[in-house]
Amino acid sequence: KIVKEVLFFPDKGIACPNVSCEDKNCRYSHESTCLRALVNHLKSAKKSLDVCVCVFSCHELAETLVYVSKGGVPVRVLSDKSIGDVVNSRIPDLRAKGIPVRIHNTPYLMHHKFAIVDNELLLCGSFNWTRQAVTGNNESVIVTNDKDFVERFCNEFSRLWELNSPQ
Amino acid sequence: KIVKEVLFFPDKGIACPNVSCEDKNCRYSHESTCLRALVNHLKSAKKSLDVCVCVFSCHELAETLVYVSKGGVPVRVLSDKSIGDVVNSRIPDLRAKGIPVRIHNTPYLMHHKFAIVDNELLLCGSFNWTRQAVTGNNESVIVTNDKDFVERFCNEFSRLWELNSPQ
Ligand SMILES: [Zn+2]
Numbered sequence: 001k002i003v004k005e006v007l008f009f010p011d012k013g014i015a016c017p018n019v020s021c022e023d024k025n026c027r028y029s030h031e032s033t034c035l036r037a038l039v040n041h042l043k044s045a046k047k048s049l050d051v052c053v054c055v056f057s058c059h060e061l062a063e064t065l066v067y068v069s070k071g072g073v074p075v076r077v078l079s080d081k082s083i084g085d086v087v088n089s090r091i092p093d094l095r096a097k098g099i100p101v102r103i104h105n106t107p108y109l110m111h112h113k114f115a116i117v118d119n120e121l122l123l124c125g126s127f128n129w130t131r132q133a134v135t136g137n138n139e140s141v142i143v144t145n146d147k148d149f150v151e152r153f154c155n156e157f158s159r160l161w162e163l164n165s166p167q
Numbered sequence: 168k169i170v171k172e173v174l175f176f177p178d179k180g181i182a183c184p185n186v187s188c189e190d191k192n193c194r195y196s197h198e199s200t201c202l203r204a205l206v207n208h209l210k211s212a213k214k215s216l217d218v219c220v221c222v223f224s225c226h227e228l229a230e231t232l233v234y235v236s237k238g239g240v241p242v243r244v245l246s247d248k249s250i251g252d253v254v255n256s257r258i259p260d261l262r263a264k265g266i267p268v269r270i271h272n273t274p275y276l277m278h279h280k281f282a283i284v285d286n287e288l289l290l291c292g293s294f295n296w297t298r299q300a301v302t303g304n305n306e307s308v309i310v311t312n313d314k315d316f317v318e319r320f321c322n323e324f325s326r327l328w329e330l331n332s333p334q
């Protein structure tokens with residue numbers, strides 16, 4: 001089955017974490033949102049989930065990785081040292097939950113924003129994993145299982161993972 | 168003909184603007200670089216060239232747009248107001264050369280980084296049009312002429328172009 005999607009942010013709100021929510025006072029969004037589509041793709045991981053994203057501060061996406069990891073799927077996160085300056089960085093949290101994280105630390109940025117599910121599905125675009133990117137910014141994420149794209153990003157992830165040591 | 172490429176930056180240097188350069192002392196790179204591949208794609212425009220990029224400070228890419236525009240191809244540039252804070256913004260230059268530019272001005276970012284050649288070829292990824300992104304950062308750009316992707320980005324460009332007035 002061929003997957004070809006584009007997610008265009010911003011969403012109108014943050015998707016409610018409770019899929020069957022009936023709370024009339026709930027402040028979350030219950031429409032289909034790009035964040036929900038993104039989360040569903042990440043949660044579909046059965047063998048591996050590799051995330052390579054410059055800035056990671058979105059609580060909902062960190063929760064998603066923890067959920068996948070607790071389900072027994074190896075999750076790896078590559079991020080940039082600039083994350084240290086970001087308010088609400090999720091990196092310490094992810095490490096505390098046992099997810100291996102490697103940080104790119106040079107004068108230049110590891111500016112990628114992509115994730116690979118099961119070495120088969122690529123999510124790639126302008127989208128940093130921040131709340132502002134979800135509900136504020138104009139952002140685009142291409143979702144594809146085209147091998148010609150996926151394989152090249154798998155190689156790039158492996159290369160950068162080896163280059164950056166655990167700290 | 169199907170186009171499916173991924174450009175992974177950084178390049179080792181800036182591609183020499185002189186394709187047939189034989190200057191032994193030339194400091195530019197004469198290997199095939201991602202920047203050169205990007206420039207060649209942009210220069211292939213025959214009908215239109217639409218650029219939607221959050222930060223635009225790279226001199227070589229501005230020169231490329233001017234070259235395309237002087238060849239009679241309509242070029243449009245959408246960028247973010249944050250560009251005003253960026254050293255070496257190419258926006259005033261582009262306007263001075265007659266290229267229409269619209270600036271997204273809200274508390275949030277127009278954070279896209281894509282370009283569309285002839286409404287047929289999409290270049291999309293993490294790559295801002297800055298010198299640092301070319302020779303320093305780790306960046307990725309997907310190049311594809313798959314209609315399912317291209318059309319959705321054409322729509323997004325049109326939508327944002329209409330939303331933001333010329334200033
Ligand atoms: Zn709810």
Ligand SMILES: [Zn+2]
Pocket residue numbers: 183184185188189190193194195197
């Ligand atoms: Zn030269």
